[in-house]
Each structure stands twice: as structure tokens, then as C-alpha cells.
Amino acid sequence: MDFVIANWALILLALVSGGMLAWPLLQGGGGAGLSPAAAVQRINREKAVVIDVCQPEEFAAGHVGGARSIPMSELEAKLPGAVKNKATPLVMVCASGVRARRAVAIARKLGYEKAEVLAGGMKSWRDANLPIEK
Structure with missing residues (x-):
């Protein structure tokens, strides 16, 4: 004592x-979220769906290949229609990772327990020299 x-x-x-x-x-x-390499593994091995929560003009400027565009303001309404299976792993992406963190919270609230954020967003994806679609 x-x-x-x-x-x-x-x-x-x-x-x-x-x-x-x-x-x-x-x-x-x-923690901090998925690194770009871990996100690629999740996409390739577990068939994760990439959800880009950027605004349409940001999405058009460049996004992860095969990503689905659902702006942050529409996420709660449109995510259940875009990804029907709630057991599907999701990788949430935005320009820097800030909006995507909020998107993960919304997705988990909707029942998507395997939702994760791409740490650093599109900036980290570009820095890792990974392919970008326009």
C-alpha cells in the first residue's frame, strides 16, 4: 500500500x-487501417469490394480499379443496395483516409463487420505505385 x-x-x-x-x-x-499491400491481398484473396466515398469529381480524377463510387453523403442509403452480402469484406477509400474512417463506422453500424479503411487513402495507393483507373 x-x-x-x-x-x-x-x-x-x-x-x-x-x-x-x-x-x-x-x-x-x-488501428491505422490497411496498408495498400494488405488491401490488394484482401481484394485478391478474399474478394473484398472497394467502396470509394469521394465526391464524383474526385472519383473521376482517379480511383482504385474496380472500386464502386458511393459518395459519403449517400453511403447509408446506397451501401445495402450495392453490397447485399454483409459478410463481404469492404475496403473503404477516400482521398486521405479521413472520410473513409467515418464510412467504416457507418458500414459497421449497417452490419458490415468486415469493413476496413485504406490507411492514407488514395494518396498512399498512389505512393505505392499501384494502378489507378480514370
Whole structure:
């Protein structure tokens, strides 16, 4: 007990830092998302569907090959019609990954438990020199 009293600040710091590390897991984020290489593996091995949540003009400027365009504002209404099987893995993509993180939360709320974000979005896809369709 003397140890706890004498080192309360260190114990508090350890608890707070542990909580901060566990927060993404508790929210269901699971970390930073898929790297471009991991996304390609998910697409090829598990037949994941790529959902691009960018605006139509961003999508037209360049997107992952075979991606389906569902703008973020229409995702909740259009995703169930676009991907009927909720067990299908989804890779959510946007320009930088920020909107796609919100899209993953919406998809999971709709029952798509295998929805994941492409970390870094189209920027990371381009940086990895992966093919882009226009």
C-alpha cells in the first residue's frame, strides 16, 4: 500500500497511457487501417469490394480499379443496395483516409463487420505505385 501511495502519479500515468492505447480497439477501429499491400491481398484473396466515398469529381480524377463510387453523403442509403452480402469484406477509400474512417463506422453500424479503411487513402495507393483507373 505504501508503494501505491508513494507512486500514485506513475500509476495514474500508466493507467492513462494504457487507456489511450486501448481506445482504438474499444471503438472498433483496430488501428491505422490497411496498408495498400494488405488491401490488394484482401481484394485478391478474399474478394473484398472497394467502396470509394469521394465526391464524383474526385472519383473521376482517379480511383482504385474496380472500386464502386458511393459518395459519403449517400453511403447509408446506397451501401445495402450495392453490397447485399454483409459478410463481404469492404475496403473503404477516400482521398486521405479521413472520410473513409467515418464510412467504416457507418458500414459497421449497417452490419458490415468486415469493413476496413485504406490507411492514407488514395494518396498512399498512389505512393505505392499501384494502378489507378480514370
